[in-house]
Amino acid sequence: MTTYPQIIRTIAELRRVIASFRKANPDNQTVGLVPTMGFLHEGHKSLLHKSVTDNGLTVLSIFVNPIQFGPGEDLDKYPRDEQRDLVVAAEAGVDIVFLPQVEEMYPNKRVTTVTVNEVTDRLCGTSRPGHFDGVSTVVMKLFNIVQPNRAYFGLKDAQQVAVITSMVRDLNVPVEIVPCPIIREADGLALSSRNVYLGQEERKQALILSKSLSNAVKWIQDSELTAPQLIARLKEEISRVPLADIDYVDVLNYPDLSPIDNQMLLGSVQPESDLLIAVAVRFGKTRLIDNKLINQVEVGANTCFAK
Incomplete structure (x- = not known):
């Protein structure tokens, strides 16, 4: 009972x-x-x-x-x-x-x-x-x-x-x-009280957030990307869906949220920091946020701790 x-x-x-x-x-x-x-x-x-x-x-x-x-x-x-x-x-x-x-x-x-x-x-x-x-x-x-x-x-x-x-x-x-940790729907959309605002097509297109963040982890592992290059690639990926109106895309040290200078991402994050890849995107009138928080050492070892 x-x-x-x-x-x-x-x-x-x-x-x-x-x-x-x-x-x-x-x-x-x-x-x-x-x-x-x-x-x-x-x-x-x-x-x-x-x-x-x-x-x-x-x-x-x-x-x-x-x-x-x-x-x-x-x-x-x-x-x-x-x-x-x-x-x-x-x-x-x-x-x-x-x-x-x-x-x-x-x-x-x-x-x-x-x-x-x-x-x-x-x-x-x-x-x-x-x-x-x-x-x-x-x-x-x-x-x-x-x-x-x-x-x-x-x-x-x-x-x-x-x-x-x-x-x-x-x-x-x-x-x-x-x-x-972030809890997600089976299709990857991060749970949010504001998800109820999404229309059917908006919700479908909102999946680009989790997909692009997952791709970002692979791009970091496979390429000698700088933070500005990763941001540009993420913006290009998210913009592929027509309803996405990007508020911000950023890559920062975590938890102090200090910027990462124009160096290769692997190895450039401050000691004892993680890497935060964060996005905010509007679909219609609904503003959604999502992120990947990545342990730098484990990314370098080809695995990632993404919360």
């Missing part, structure tokens, strides 16, 4: 319940947090399963955060389905679902913003100004509210993981950030 999680809508009650849990479970007090904007899919479910396995208590937060949406973005149309999300949470074994309203999270005029520099200077940070200020601010609020031991984020948004990791490091936040 499926046990449904406890639904909590206020900060005060959530803090009280977590404190009671820790007091009652001195030998297993760890709390895992999975922050989401809801409309959950198998990618989110994988994060929840990981947290449930790792921790004594798992908190799923569902909050469509208005301050990370820019003018003209899809805040009002962002897909929402609370009952469906609760079923997914129950199936994953989640203990608590935190479902605050905007007025609960932002009850007063907001005069404080958490800004992470440098790692937000590229990729979505350029094309969506202010987006990561909104992300880092709401995540810091959730960390302060829940005080989790671990927090789980999907690597489909690898830049978001880098931003949150930098914030936690620089501000000495006592939370372990757990990055989790």
Whole structure:
């Protein structure tokens, strides 16, 4: 029999319940947090399963955060389905679902913003100004509210993981950030809540993202490509499908997201860094992101660790 999680809508009650849990479970007090904007899919479910396995208590937060949406973005149309999300949470074994309203999270005029520099200077940070200020601010609020031991984020948004990791490091936040692999459909499309916006032909053509990223790994292994050459080849490949409107294609060191100079990619990445190949492409009105995060040493050995 499926046990449904406890639904909590206020900060005060959530803090009280977590404190009671820790007091009652001195030998297993760890709390895992999975922050989401809801409309959950198998990618989110994988994060929840990981947290449930790792921790004594798992908190799923569902909050469509208005301050990370820019003018003209899809805040009002962002897909929402609370009952469906609760079923997914129950199936994953989640203990608590935190479902605050905007007025609960932002009850007063907001005069404080958490800004992470440098790692937000590229990729979505350029094309969506202010987006990561909104992300880092709401995540810091959730960390302060829940005080989790671990927090789980999907690597489909690898830049978001880098931003949150930098914030936690620089501000000495006592939370372990757990990055989790991208979950894909059987045909390779990265799972996203925004995939529901895609028309039939748009979804078909969106497969070019995963295909071109897989090709990029082969091109790096087989050729003496520089970062600009790989970017150009990826843009050419993606542009072969007529509905693709490229926002960006980039190749960077990860996790600091520093640029790679005009050298052969194999051997040019900084020590202790991975190689991030990241793309953002619109199909109709739907903007999709995808990436490959590649271990440089293993690529050189003709295998790759692509998350």
